[in-house]
Amino acid sequence: MSPNSIDRIIVAGGGPTGLIAALSLANQDIPVLLLEQQDAPQDHRRATTFHPPTLEYLDALGMVDAVLDDGRITPVWQFRDRHTGVVAEFDLSALKDETKYPYRVQCEQMELNRALYAKLDNHPNVEIRFSHEVLGAEQDGDSVTVRAKTPNGEESFAGRYVFGADGSRSSIRKSLGVGFDGFTYDEKVVQYGTTFDVSEAMPDIAGVAYISDPDEWCVILHLPEYWRVTFSSRDGEADDVAVRDDVAEARMAAFFGKSGAVVELHRNIWAIHQRVAEDFRKGRIIIGGDASHINSPMGGMGMNSGVHDAVSFADKMGQIWRGEADESLLDRYTRQRRHVALEDVRQQTIRNTKFIAEKDPGERKNAHDAMRAIAEDPQKSYGFMMGSSMIAGLRAANALD
């Protein structure tokens, strides 16, 4: 592929969404130029939950082993009350006739990123440029021009289309000129990684547990080498204080009642939001992943839906590239993926966040009773698992015209 050829797709951003889009396009013999602002693959700890449809897509791309080998297979997950224990438990093995992967996998998103970069590095249809910060994109009737800050100064890159997967502050979304409406939660999430065996303090805990409490809620995820414990930020506590060693140790020891037993490995703090872009496409400029929607991490859906966006976009782009469909197919991408973001992921993650964080005693009781009733009824439980595993939402979206 000539680096200056216009016959290529430019992908802005090399997170999970951009990398999956690049690989899916390249596998269809479509040349790709990927521009990433960092000088190396991202290595921060964010997503860990992979849902069944995502595992199926990774399987189709020959990438599922990257997640299965480095991850922990987790068929059972729970909603809990901090003091009374399990409120509702869901065993995804019940979905074995719906999916080849009837479980969640807990694996760091950076492990998938590393494997994808390694795969793309050797791909004849892909050129990756690190240290290229995309500044914006313009378009005319048959091409796009993407401007980027590079080690050689500002440069322009031409292509047929650009897929903006450049994260929540997306420059490509700004070039589209669309709103990113929604809200930001008052509280942030504080994550601690620990080798302390949480099951010593909570013997019946599942590998994924959302623990409700009006004063101190918590999410616990069991990864292969350690446990990740997520709290909300505390009123008036500065970010740098929340992630200090002594503060982390004290908070963990108090929560688990195991003073001195806590070894923490990493600490992060993140703001959380619910926002969906007004449109995902104008002409030759398309956005996906966090560039187009961001949500609370409760339910583990942001990265998963970014991967689904990437696959949906690449599949449609392939049809257009080969002359099997016209460009209006990209409007279907927006209709399908925006529908999931608004009607599925947003609703579920708001519900989960409310379940764990609700302070009003009446509302809390209602939320717990409702969840208990779902778990106790096999039919409702099945439907709930189809939704929370992202299977039902994806099928509904894919059926949209």
Ligand SMILES: Cc1cc2nc3c(=O)[nH]c(=O)nc-3n(C[C@H](O)[C@H](O)[C@H](O)COP(=O)(O)OP(=O)(O)OC[C@H]3O[C@@H](n4cnc5c(N)ncnc54)[C@H](O)[C@@H]3O)c2cc1C
């Ligand atoms: C605490 C927390 C826990 C989470 N847990 C889960 C989970 O369990 N499951 C789940 O599905 N989701 C989860 N998420 C959400 C998930 O991390 C994101 O949805 C996911 O990273 C989005 O992937 P992306 O590729 O769209 O964006 P990003 O991962 O943000 O990647 C964007 C990439 O673009 C690059 N970039 C940015 N700007 C530019 C630019 N101008 N030019 C070039 N490159 C640029 C960045 O460097 C980055 O490499 C969680 C989020 C948080 C905060």
